[in-house]
Amino acid sequence: MKLLEMKNVKKSFEELEVLKGISLEVNQGEVVAIIGPSGGGKSTLLRCATTLVPINSGLIKIGGDTLVETDDNGVTHYADKKSLAHIRSKFGLVFQNFNLFPHFSVRRNITEALIHVHKKSREEANRICDELLVKMGLEDKGDSYPCNLSGGQQQRVSIARALAANPEILFFDEPTSALDPELTKGVLRVIRGLADEKMTMVIVTHEMSFARDVADRIIFMDGGLIVEEGPAAELINNPKNERTKSFLAGY
Amino acid sequence: MHNISSTLSQLGAGLKFTLIIFIFTLLFSIPLGLLVAKGRMSKNKIISGIIRIYISVMRGTPLMLQLMVVYFAPNFIFGIQLRDLTIGDVDYRLTATIIGFSINYAAYFAEIFRGGIQSIPQGQYHAAQLLGFSGAQTFFRIVLPQVVKNVLPAVTNEIITLVKDTSLAQVLAITEMFTAAKGQAASQVSIMPLVMAGVFYYIMNGIIEIVMNRAEKKLSYYN
Numbered sequence: 506m507k508l509l510e511m512k513n514v515k516k517s518f519e520e521l522e523v524l525k526g527i528s529l530e531v532n533q534g535e536v537v538a539i540i541g542p543s544g545g546g547k548s549t550l551l552r553c554a555t556t557l558v559p560i561n562s563g564l565i566k567i568g569g570d571t572l573v574e575t576d577d578n579g580v581t582h583y584a585d586k587k588s589l590a591h592i593r594s595k596f597g598l599v600f601q602n603f604n605l606f607p608h609f610s611v612r613r614n615i616t617e618a619l620i621h622v623h624k625k626s627r628e629e630a631n632r633i634c635d636e637l638l639v640k641m642g643l644e645d646k647g648d649s650y651p652c653n654l655s656g657g658q659q660q661r662v663s664i665a666r667a668l669a670a671n672p673e674i675l676f677f678d679e680p681t682s683a684l685d686p687e688l689t690k691g692v693l694r695v696i697r698g699l700a701d702e703k704m705t706m707v708i709v710t711h712e713m714s715f716a717r718d719v720a721d722r723i724i725f726m727d728g729g730l731i732v733e734e735g736p737a738a739e740l741i742n743n744p745k746n747e748r749t750k751s752f753l754a755g756y
Numbered sequence: 757m758h759n760i761s762s763t764l765s766q767l768g769a770g771l772k773f774t775l776i777i778f779i780f781t782l783l784f785s786i787p788l789g790l791l792v793a794k795g796r797m798s799k800n801k802i803i804s805g806i807i808r809i810y811i812s813v814m815r816g817t818p819l820m821l822q823l824m825v826v827y828f829a830p831n832f833i834f835g836i837q838l839r840d841l842t843i844g845d846v847d848y849r850l851t852a853t854i855i856g857f858s859i860n861y862a863a864y865f866a867e868i869f870r871g872g873i874q875s876i877p878q879g880q881y882h883a884a885q886l887l888g889f890s891g892a893q894t895f896f897r898i899v900l901p902q903v904v905k906n907v908l909p910a911v912t913n914e915i916i917t918l919v920k921d922t923s924l925a926q927v928l929a930i931t932e933m934f935t936a937a938k939g940q941a942a943s944q945v946s947i948m949p950l951v952m953a954g955v956f957y958y959i960m961n962g963i964i965e966i967v968m969n970r971a972e973k974k975l976s977y978y979n
């Protein structure tokens with residue numbers, strides 16, 4: 506089953522065309538890594554897929570539901586408010602700089618939406634939270650505040666927060682770019698664990714060996730276009746496109 | 757010879773009005789300031805333009821003048837008899853004072869709140885949106901608590917200024933504490949009533965500082 510489907514998605518900021526027609530499909534259980542030089546539109550792609558920025562034209566479907574679509578007259582329609590809320594509950598996004606809520610404890614960061622958006626009981630929310638904390642190796646950090654955690658721990662909390670409502674697909678925007686190499690390992694280990702559980706994930710990353718080992722498929726993006734895509738090991742070891750080759754040569 | 761008990765009872769009577777003005781002004785101007793801040797940040801150019809002018813007039817003209825305008829406007833503009841504006845046994849002079857203070861302080865609070873709201877990173881809104889929080893939930897659960905922490909020191913400043921500004925109510929012939937002290941100083945030919953009033957203002961602000969410091973400390977559990 507396709508959990509993410511994008512067809513000819515275009516996005517401009519004023520004059521600047523950042524996505525020039527992106528088509529992409531992600532199947533259930535698949536891990537897709539997106540690599541490419543900075544400024545190539547990777548973050549914008551994730552933001553479009555996660556409704557943070559509106560697209561200009563194209564089609565995006567998540568879990569079979571149409572998020573946005575350009576009709577035959579060239580008019581682009583988004584789903585109505587209610588469907589949008591439903592579609593948003595199907596995915597999670599992990600940000601490069603975590604974006605944890607600094608005034609909430611780790612526990613509240615994870616449970617707040619469960620209780621106030623998904624209307625779960627506090628007990629149920631706490632149970633989900635405890636499970637996730639164990640999975641993240643943070644079982645003793647529930648009462649800590651983000652400011653007292655290392656970057657790696659904060660990122661793991663934000664992964665737990667994104668997982669709490671049990672999304673079908675998880676997006677990551679350079680989850681380790683803000684971290685020291687030492688702290689990166691713990692975060693990558695957690696993501697690897699999710700891949701082993703067949704979590705569907707789209708990961709923008711600069712960690713090439715990680716992408717090769719964990720992803721099923723790698724997409725190389727540059728200049729607002731998908732330049733090359735293929736099975737992970739093949740794309741890393743035998744890139745066909747010249748731009749992919751020269752990009753990978755830098756690693 | 758200075759009559760302490762007469763001074764105390766007069767200052768006490770004045771203090772009552774000082775406190776009424778102080779408390780009601782805070783009660784009205786803080787929520788109003790939040791609304792004004794929202795309006796100032798509105799994407800609607802007309803709303804934000806009007807609010808911008810309102811704030812600049814409030815900050816750019818004397819509060820004493822604004823109090824007089826609020827007091828006389830109903831009569832000058834609408835021909836309403838001011839005595840008809842008495843509510844129960846509250847004379848319109850006091851109502852006008854509280855309105856004048858509230859709209860003036862709302863403008864100052866609005867600018868403080870706007871700064872506080874704009875200092876919240878975009879990422880907080882993005883995270884909240886993706887977790888499914890509604891606009892209101894995002895504001896009240898995620899944004900506002902962080903804003904409160906950010907603006908507390910500036911708000912403390914305003915509150916302390918307000919305590920002292922209450923003496924401006926004398927322009928509408930309200931016998932708040934400062935007016936009472938002036939009266940006693942004149943009738944008793946002594947500077948003591950004024951000194952005592954000064955001590956009262958100082959104590960009030962001392963209490964405010966202690967309370968606000970405590971609040972700041974309470975919010976210092978994160979940074």
Ligand SMILES: Nc1ncnc2c1ncn2[C@@H]1O[C@H](COP(=O)(O)OP(=O)(O)O)[C@@H](O)[C@H]1O
Pocket residue numbers: 518521523541542543544545546547548549550
């Ligand atoms: N909100 C925005 N407004 C204007 N330009 C933007 C905005 N977001 C991104 N861009 C521009 O879009 C291009 C692609 O950015 P981005 O998607 O962040 O690339 P990447 O994540 O691959 O580094 C860059 O040139 C960037 O300056």
Ligand SMILES: [Mg+2]
Pocket residue numbers: 547548549679
């Ligand atoms: Mg990026």
